[in-house]
Amino acid sequence: MKASVVDGIGAGFTLRDVDIDAPRGSEVLVDVRACGLCHSDLSIATMGLGYEFPIVLGHELAGVVAAVGSDVVGVRAGDHVVGSLLQFCGRCVDCLSGKTFRCRYPEATARGAGEPPRLSMAGTPVGQMNGLGGFAQQALVHERQLAVVPEELPFAVAALLGCGVLTGAGAVLNTAKVQAGESVVVIGCGGVGLNAVNGARLAGAGAIIAIDLQREKLDRARAFGATHTVDAASGDPVAEVTRLTGGADHVFDFVGASAVTRQALEMVGKGGGLYLIGLGADDAVLEVDTVEMLTRQLHVHGVWMGSSTLPRDIPLYASMYLQGRIELDGLVSREIALHEIGKGYEALRDPSVARVVVTDLS
Numbered sequence: 001m002k003a004s005v006v007d008g009i010g011a012g013f014t015l016r017d018v019d020i021d022a023p024r025g026s027e028v029l030v031d032v033r034a035c036g037l038c039h040s041d042l043s044i045a046t047m048g049l050g051y052e053f054p055i056v057l058g059h060e061l062a063g064v065v066a067a068v069g070s071d072v073v074g075v076r077a078g079d080h081v082v083g084s085l086l087q088f089c090g091r092c093v094d095c096l097s098g099k100t101f102r103c104r105y106p107e108a109t110a111r112g113a114g115e116p117p118r119l120s121m122a123g124t125p126v127g128q129m130n131g132l133g134g135f136a137q138q139a140l141v142h143e144r145q146l147a148v149v150p151e152e153l154p155f156a157v158a159a160l161l162g163c164g165v166l167t168g169a170g171a172v173l174n175t176a177k178v179q180a181g182e183s184v185v186v187i188g189c190g191g192v193g194l195n196a197v198n199g200a201r202l203a204g205a206g207a208i209i210a211i212d213l214q215r216e217k218l219d220r221a222r223a224f225g226a227t228h229t230v231d232a233a234s235g236d237p238v239a240e241v242t243r244l245t246g247g248a249d250h251v252f253d254f255v256g257a258s259a260v261t262r263q264a265l266e267m268v269g270k271g272g273g274l275y276l277i278g279l280g281a282d283d284a285v286l287e288v289d290t291v292e293m294l295t296r297q298l299h300v301h302g303v304w305m306g307s308s309t310l311p312r313d314i315p316l317y318a319s320m321y322l323q324g325r326i327e328l329d330g331l332v333s334r335e336i337a338l339h340e341i342g343k344g345y346e347a348l349r350d351p352s353v354a355r356v357v358v359t360d361l362s
């Protein structure tokens, strides 16, 4: 089968013939129909981030089940599925407590050291990003990393559920548990931040304030349901949020740069929370005045994959989309072919582009 392979750090994406093994045990062979381009894939391709090469990236995948291993119970051939990089063992105390996003043994979804690789080129093993490898015609994935979705869901939309939607909407609904009427601030209105706007709308948030530096992104946030937008390039976002809310109940930082995160904390009202989701800079720090934290009764929460439970949340967002209760069509700005991934990432620099999705896998 054809796959877009990254041979080494900075080597870019190259279409190659890759051998894929038959499913064993709890594995599922998926015919990929769509895979979104997420920023994390590009970060691995350009910086490595501890991954081994060659590797097939792509972790926002949707497709149709072609075959299943002998131990698979929840997925059948022909099912439409969405993959997620959320890997969990299903047996540790966190998994058994319903917190699979805190699993202690995520590697339990990978093949053991003595087993042949899932992917290879002329006998050389090829890695898969977090057990997925969606930039390919087929993917061999552990059953626990897949959720079944309705067949009427378009593949390009379905693909986005596994990362951007799960992370953005999940931060609001699962981590912060936003209540009806509460105020929400979303800083950074890219593909993930827009899904926090979706989540805030579903939760019935009162004010939904979107902040960004780019006009196009703010316009899109308003189309997704933001009640107010603040252009951080032309004003003081802290003063504006304080004027609108008196201090927000929940502030979601999708940027992750020191200066932005500090401003985000200043926007939080008494008893409110700051949620850290963005990975903009790997040296970002947040200095806090402990007396201020105490007297304002603030909490700061690091969020991983929207504190999501895959088999519950993916079908939930799919049905909310099909009922017209969340906006996802506006996220799919451009559809490309498997050999165009490098160009697709270039297109993402344009602020008018929300998400690029591979849908031509011929």
Ligand SMILES: [Zn+2]
Pocket (backbone or CB within 6 Å): 038, 039, 040, 059, 163, 164
């Ligand atoms: Zn992602």
Ligand SMILES: [Zn+2]
Pocket (backbone or CB within 6 Å): 088, 089, 090, 091, 092, 093, 094, 095, 096, 100, 102, 103, 104, 105, 106
């Ligand atoms: Zn576990």
